[in-house]
């Protein structure tokens with residue numbers, strides 16, 4: 303029986319685990335190792351910050367959903383991989399594997415910018431449940447004691463969507479509360495222009511975002527690095543000083559320490575089109591943990607986002623490839639990655655679609671409409687239901 307170990311219990315890890323078990327049945331022993339017992343539907347964290355969701359609304363227990371499918375779960379962090387010996391280590395265990403799937407997501411590298419982050423710095427963050435809960439408290443505080451808001455992304459970020467969503471959502475909520483005139487919103491980003499999103503823009507995304515922000519009087523400073531953050535002030539590399547009452551700035555991303563030695567200088571894992579490590583044929587990497595080269599050099603470093611949609615596609619391809627190899631069947635041909643994303647804009651939303659993800663493209667769409675907001679709400683419920691029941695084979 304083939305022994306497959308999966309690191310990470312989120313979009314990539316759970317999809318890979320359910321797909322492998324479904325495809326291999328009794329001929330595959332599948333084990334998920336994750337330091338977090340929770341699956342959090344991360345795309346809803348901006349809604350949690352705004353007070354529209356509670357942690358319980360968007361969280362599932364990983365061990366409870368894996369057990370009925372016959373998938374083992376180890377609730378520990380992987381600390382090291384020995385690729386030549388095909389072994390993973392945790393603090394208490396040494397786990398051999400025939401195949402390994404790495405889906406460990408990002409390490410949030412706050413320490414690269416002095417004063418950044420909610421733990422040792424002065425800014426808030428939306429990338430983990432615990433940080434989002436804290437940001438919700440900062441938001442509540444801001445409503446009682448209004449002042450300037452800074453939202454955006456530092457140099458080295460590769461997930462831009464949530465900062466845009468929060469800018470739109472905060473604007474909308476403040477308008478409803480008749481407080482918008484007391485809280486200026488500034489969007490500061492490493493992207494060369496608003497709407498670049500780390501993918502070289504998407505059709506007319508530059509004009510789309512600029513127009514929508516102008517409509518809402520959200521100011522933009524683009525193409526900038528952050529030098530440091532001190533209490534109530536962001537300092538840019540060009541000397542500009544920006545006061546704030548609440549700042550939510552996405553930190554640079556790196557690979558997590560346990561897998562980083564297998565990766566590029568920032569710790570992301572290089573793979574082929576089937577998500578197989580370029581050096582170790584029985585190791586695969588999917589989602590944020592794997593490396594995608596940027597489409598173009600940007601003056602301030604930015605990374606390519608690996609969205610939930612992309613991560614799920616990668617995990618399915620990796621699972622199908624491992625299954626084919628175990629069964630001595632022809633490997634599935636890996637298609638170019640595409641992306642579909644629904645960006646919340648407060649009272650409306652936008653559909654973003656691209657095939658392939660990076661230019662030049664066959665297809666690119668960006669358009670707004672309130673029906674995309676309803677679709678986004680419905681998708682949250684659908685995806686949580688799908689994961690709770692291990693039905694990752696559904697679209």
Ligand SMILES: Cc1cc2nc3c(=O)[nH]c(=O)nc-3n(C[C@H](O)[C@H](O)[C@H](O)COP(=O)(O)OP(=O)(O)OC[C@H]3O[C@@H](n4cnc5c(N)ncnc54)[C@H](O)[C@@H]3O)c2cc1C
Pocket residue numbers: 309310311312313314315335336337338344345346347348378379380381405406407408428429430461463464558560588589590591608609610611612613642643644645
């Ligand atoms: C606020 C926010 C909003 C988003 N909105 C959207 C959206 O609207 N649409 C969209 O498509 N995508 C969105 N995304 C992106 C999407 O959430 C990611 O693409 C997806 O989470 C990537 O999944 P992953 O499995 O690669 O990594 P992650 O989701 O980051 O999961 C990593 C997993 O690995 C575990 N782990 C980490 N280190 C170790 C270790 N050493 N040992 C064992 N386990 C470990 C973690 O606990 C976690 O379970 C959003 C992301 C965020 C943060």
